[in-house]
Amino acid sequence: MIKLSNIQKVYRTSTIETVALEQVNLEIAKGEFVSVMGPSGCGKSTLLNITGLLDEPTEGYVTIAGEDGHGLSDKKKAAFRNRHIGFVFQNFHLINELNVLDNVELPMLYARGITPSERRSRAMRVLERVGLSHRMKHFPTELSGGQSQRVAIARAIAGNPSIILADEPTGNLDSHNGEEVMQILFDLNREGTTIVMVTHDDKLARQTGRIMRFFDGRQVL
Amino acid sequence: MLLNYLKIVLKTLLQKKFFSALNLFGISTTVMIIMVAALVFDNHTAPRAPEVYLDKMLFVQRVKTTHGDDWITLNGVGLKLIDEYLKKIEPKPLMSASTTEVFELYASGRLQRKKMILTEPSFWSIYQFSFQEGRPFNLSEFSQHEPVIVISRMLRDHFFGSKAAIGQTITIRTKEYRVIGIVDNVPANCSHTYADAWIPYTAGAFDFVGSDDLDGGFSLDILPVNGQSSESIKMAMAESIRRLNIGLHSSDTKVYISGPENSMELFARGYADHTVFGGLTDYLVKWVAALLLFMMLPSVNLMSLNITRIRERASEMAVRKAFGASRMRLFGQLLTENIILTLVGGIIGLVLSVVVIHVFSYQLLGVDVDQGKVALGIQINYYVFGFALITCLVFGLLSGVLPALRMSKLNPAEVLKGGSK
Ligand SMILES: Nc1ncnc2c1ncn2[C@@H]1O[C@H](COP(=O)(O)OP(=O)(O)OP(=O)(O)O)[C@@H](O)[C@H]1O
Ligand SMILES: [Mg+2]
Numbered sequence: 186m187i188k189l190s191n192i193q194k195v196y197r198t199s200t201i202e203t204v205a206l207e208q209v210n211l212e213i214a215k216g217e218f219v220s221v222m223g224p225s226g227c228g229k230s231t232l233l234n235i236t237g238l239l240d241e242p243t244e245g246y247v248t249i250a251g252e253d254g255h256g257l258s259d260k261k262k263a264a265f266r267n268r269h270i271g272f273v274f275q276n277f278h279l280i281n282e283l284n285v286l287d288n289v290e291l292p293m294l295y296a297r298g299i300t301p302s303e304r305r306s307r308a309m310r311v312l313e314r315v316g317l318s319h320r321m322k323h324f325p326t327e328l329s330g331g332q333s334q335r336v337a338i339a340r341a342i343a344g345n346p347s348i349i350l351a352d353e354p355t356g357n358l359d360s361h362n363g364e365e366v367m368q369i370l371f372d373l374n375r376e377g378t379t380i381v382m383v384t385h386d387d388k389l390a391r392q393t394g395r396i397m398r399f400f401d402g403r404q405v406l
Numbered sequence: 407m408l409l410n411y412l413k414i415v416l417k418t419l420l421q422k423k424f425f426s427a428l429n430l431f432g433i434s435t436t437v438m439i440i441m442v443a444a445l446v447f448d449n450h451t452a453p454r455a456p457e458v459y460l461d462k463m464l465f466v467q468r469v470k471t472t473h474g475d476d477w478i479t480l481n482g483v484g485l486k487l488i489d490e491y492l493k494k495i496e497p498k499p500l501m502s503a504s505t506t507e508v509f510e511l512y513a514s515g516r517l518q519r520k521k522m523i524l525t526e527p528s529f530w531s532i533y534q535f536s537f538q539e540g541r542p543f544n545l546s547e548f549s550q551h552e553p554v555i556v557i558s559r560m561l562r563d564h565f566f567g568s569k570a571a572i573g574q575t576i577t578i579r580t581k582e583y584r585v586i587g588i589v590d591n592v593p594a595n596c597s598h599t600y601a602d603a604w605i606p607y608t609a610g611a612f613d614f615v616g617s618d619d620l621d622g623g624f625s626l627d628i629l630p631v632n633g634q635s636s637e638s639i640k641m642a643m644a645e646s647i648r649r650l651n652i653g654l655h656s657s658d659t660k661v662y663i664s665g666p667e668n669s670m671e672l673f674a675r676g677y678a679d680h681t682v683f684g685g686l687t688d689y690l691v692k693w694v695a696a697l698l699l700f701m702m703l704p705s706v707n708l709m710s711l712n713i714t715r716i717r718e719r720a721s722e723m724a725v726r727k728a729f730g731a732s733r734m735r736l737f738g739q740l741l742t743e744n745i746i747l748t749l750v751g752g753i754i755g756l757v758l759s760v761v762v763i764h765v766f767s768y769q770l771l772g773v774d775v776d777q778g779k780v781a782l783g784i785q786i787n788y789y790v791f792g793f794a795l796i797t798c799l800v801f802g803l804l805s806g807v808l809p810a811l812r813m814s815k816l817n818p819a820e821v822l823k824g825g826s827k
Contacts, residue, residue, distance in 0.1 A: 234819035239728055260732040267730025274822050280722050282422040294414050295730035301413070340729070352823070 186348065186379050187213040187236060192245035194231050194402075205231040207402045209245070213381060215347075218374040220390035221383045223399035229383040230352050232399070236381065237270050237350045238262045250347060267295050271341030275353035275383075277333040279325035285312065285336050286321040292344040311339040315369055331362030338369055342378075349373065351382040355389065367392070415742045425715070430751045432708035433802075437755025437794040438762060439704070442770065444790035445763055449595050449771055450673040456533040456592060456599045463532070464499075464628040464636050464666035465598075466492060466643070467675075469621040470683055472660045483663070484622030485614050491650050492626055492663070495642035500629040502529040505607060505614070505622075509578050513564055520561075521600065522578065524607035532629045533599050540572045540587035547586075548606040555583035558591045558602040578603060581611050595771040598627060620650075620661055628666055640666055709805035719810045724818035740810055744802040752795045 192209040195202055205228040213219055221229050234240035235247060238254045247254035250269045257265065266272075271292070279288050289308040293299050299307075312318050315335040325333060334354060341349055351370065355363035367389060374380050382393065390396050398406045419426045453460040469487065471479045483492075488503045504525035511518050523529075530542035535556075543554045555576065562571045562585075575582045583605060592600045607624075608615055614622070630636060643666055651660055662683045665671060674693060712719075723736060731739070763770065 230823040231819070234823065237728070239822070240817060240819035260734060263727065263730050263732035263735070266728060272728045272822070278721055278725050278822055280725060281718065282425060282722075284421070287417075287421050291726065292729040295726075295735070344729070 186215040186217070186250060187381070188248040189236065190246045190248075192232075192235060192242045192247070194228070194235060194240075195243045204402050206235070206242070209402075209404055211397065211404060213379065215379055216374070216377055217395060218370070218380045218393040219382070220393040220396045221381060221399065222385070222387075222390055222396055227399045228402040229399060233350045233352050233381065233383060237272060238266055239272070263295070267292060267344060269346050269348055271344065271346040271349045273334070273337050273341045273349065273351035273354045275356045277325070277337045277357075279333055279336055279340075281325050283324075284321070285317065285323050285325070285328070288325065288336060289339045289343050291340060296344055308339075308343055311343045312336075314342075315339045329362075331358050331365060334358060334362070334366050335369065338366065342373060346378070348379045348381070351380065353383050353385065355384065355386065363389070411738070412742070415739055415746060418739070419743060419746065426747065428711060429708060429747045429802075430754060432704040432711075433748055433751025433798045434755035434758055435704040436798055437752050437791070438758040439700075440794040440797070441755065441759035441790060442762055445759075446770055447673060450597070450676075451669040454596070456535045457596050458534045459532065459629050460598070460669050462630060462636075464630070464639060464668055465625060465672055466628070466663050466666050467625040467672070468664035468683070470662040470664075471621060472662075473656075474658045479621065481621035482623045483625055484619040485617055485624055487620040487650075487661075487663075488624060488626050491646040492643055495639065495646060497632070497634065499631055499634055499639055500528050500532050502526050502532055502627050503607070503624045504529060504627065505624045506601065507579070507610070509603070511564065520602045522603040522605065523599075523601040524605055524610045526607060529604070529627070532627055535589040535592075535599070538588045538590060540585070542587055543606050548608055551608040552606065553581065553583045553609045554586045554606065556587035556589060556604040557585055558589060560591050561602045562588045579611050583609070594773040595767075636666070636668065706801075709801055712805035713809065716809050720821050723810055724821035727818040728822060737807075737811055740807045744799065744807050748795060748798045748802055751798060752791070755794065756791060
């Protein structure tokens, strides 16, 4: 499903060069639930963004869902992300001016062939799934952290992606809310969604199928 | 496809009610201010009946006399200055000296202040009045000091109702006049011609003729003829004034005239320091610049609003990219958003300006309500409207679209990364 070959990522500013990832080779099969762990700054977010074709590696190749990320145009990448990938961010990144329902509908705006009413009903369905159908007309600022992250997950799955890339989805949540979010992710995984999740929580990571550890831009295990 | 696209943009705008409303407010205010300012400007400079040659005309309205270093008198123009100096230039343009008086009239249940213009026969050639009955006064009536009067339809109705008026007499400020002509009411915002009565200045209650003063209560309206340039008139008058100053007994005293000024400079004079006599064009430029700046205020506010929102927008753009919006798509969307906002704001601004112009026409044009109706036939200047729209569009692009676009080019990964920092 996902294959990273010889990935290197170097951030260059005028004064310094930071090697965020080096010689990363990994493969993730369809339907896997993988945790990515490692100290802060070791390159986890960078890895996720490169995997999701949101960022370019300095060197190396990404193959994901049968698509070779190398040399795809911006437009093609965007379409690919839309069809196949759902992102969940640590800081939720909901759009504050849009209510919950509109936030969840957002990925479908960029999809082809979905009618507005279909968009609406699908958004309502996924919100129900994350237990927030009673908050559809609320705005993100009116939600708790746990609720926000559940909306973010609803948004990520609204377009029915085959892969979810979650960057510390429970990082800003207390353990109770964290568990709820994890439960949703487990359910999705059981239904066949491939999930890559960055986490700092050993206990959570151990519940997933596989743990990949990183240190200083390299995979250590 | 396009329709769907528009729908999405509209949806986004409707979703962001606060932002859209604020934007619309800024744009419509800018458009309105520009439109209203243009109207006020137009009102002072655009030719229309009876001031059909306003764009070609020149005016001398003020005289400044300096006595030594610090004693200055400012006044209108005196008849002596007009007759013996200003009118002596060659070749002669059409020139008419006039002054005004106010008279009171009890009408519509209250005492109203009306205006009378005291002038000379050439006035009727410089301005194109539409006579309903009768005729203007002529040179012989003027030189004979004949108490003849041309009145407006309003005044005719007031004094005579439906009865014949020509040949009848009316009394204004204790003096009797014989009515010889009736003209259509002049819009109150025609500042050079508006009045309800016109008489030869030789027939006024006060005898100006033979006055020895260089300054006084008159102004001189000048219409170049036979392809004469305003430059040559200005130069000839400057030369007259130079000779006048040489001939003055007291070497300490110096006389200056304003202009001759065209209607634009007169407009600028309304905003200039009243002691400034030369360099009004500079003033005009300065004022236009200041005015433009002032007009841009709503736009500038909008700009700063947009810029402070940029971080938030960056997150929005990054999220949209992450979930499948391509760069082109985002650009198109932002652009369309902006254009729609500008157009809608422009239309609201247009409607607002029409309302403001009608409700505040008297205040805007500096006209007394007693003076009857103002003519607003020139109210909507579509060039200005276009200019206002383009201004808003440019500001919108500079402040909203471009930065947001730069943000979307800026690697969305960085915006979204977050982390335990
Ligand atoms: N835009 C950038 N410019 C320069 N260096 C960067 C940039 N983004 C990330 N880095 C560096 O790359 C390295 C990896 O960053 P990354 O965000 O992937 O770490 P992380 O493992 O996600 O950390 P955390 O757990 O704190 O989120 C860090 O050393 C970081 O300082
Ligand atoms: Mg991170």
